[in-house]
Amino acid sequence: MTDTNRRAMLGAALAMPFLAQPLGAQTTRLRFAHPHPESDSWEKAARLFAEQVRERTNGALTVQIFGNGALGSDQTIIASARSGALDIALTGNPFFTGMAPRLNALDLPFLFRDRQHVTAVLDGNIGKQLRSELEPHGLHVLGFWDIGFRNVTNSRRAVHGAADLRGLKIRTTPNPAHIKTFQLLGANPAPLPFTELFTALETRAVDGQENPTTLIRNARFWEVQKHLSLTRHAYTAGIMAMSKRRFEALTPAHQEAVMAVAQAITPQQRAMNEAADAEALAELKQRGMAVVESPDRDGMAAIVSSPVRKDFVDRFGSDLPDAITDAAA
Known part of the structure; x- marks a missing residue:
């Protein structure tokens, strides 16, 4: 896909209005972009995330997936999520370290022993601390997904x-x-x-x-x-980050639904990716x-x-x- 086509798709996607219907039938569309191919576990897990968000909110929230770099490069989708023009960006931790350099600790060479070590770090207090590094930059972290050992x-x-x-x-x-x-x-x-x-x-x-x-x-x-x-x-983690502005605009119930589904899908995505290694x-x-x-x-x-x-x-x-x-x- 050429850069011209990507820019056209990005402009079209970001111009899509949120669907406003009478109370009780209101639907909000969340746009979710990532750079990985359609055959990758990111795409498969993103689709599961979309399905479960829709089910958990009775259709009040829908998630539209733009994979394979359709909405631009890693830096482009991060910038769009920070501004609120895009709702959810998923890409590798290294692309976030320019704004939050302490995240670079996750990318130090030969640091992680295995995926069990990764899980202990990302799902524990260290991961919680690192999530907060992106809040001042307009991003609310929904989860750390797996890319794997390089x-x-x-x-x-x-x-x-x-x-x-x-x-x-x-x-x-x-x-x-x-x-x-x-x-x-x-x-x-x-x-x-x-x-x-x-x-x-x-x-x-x-x-x-x-x-x-x-x-x-x-x-x-x-x-x-x-x-x-x-x-x-x-090792490289992927960060699934939602625009803080868009997250805070959701109702408390919908915020809870998005976070609960992300928490449930994250270990499934990691397992998919680990199983696919061999x-x-x-x-x-x-x-x-x-x-x-x-x-x-x-x-x-x-x-x-x-x-x-x-x-x-x-x-x-x-x-x-x-x-x-x-x-x-």
């Missing part, structure tokens, strides 16, 4: 260790932790919106990228990438990707973990990364 792909060579990354131009998010990690590993990080990534890989504007296997499969990166290395160098890896192999399943993660961690963490600690102190490390230990 892995490196590229079109040039197999990556067995840090030395194999030297000189590769790797697309990253604009997150400081991601950029610094690949700089330390000798690669050339190139931040790009996810909606622009396939074309950048196809045209060789970048050599590779880093994302979980589910997203690599669902975005069909196997068409433009030969090598996959299961580096699992960082299936995605098998399909990527079948599609012809050459997979390095056991790269030298310890060697990479030795290079990047301490200096990237130090950058965060120098700005914000050690309390947050220390709490994450110790969570459910």
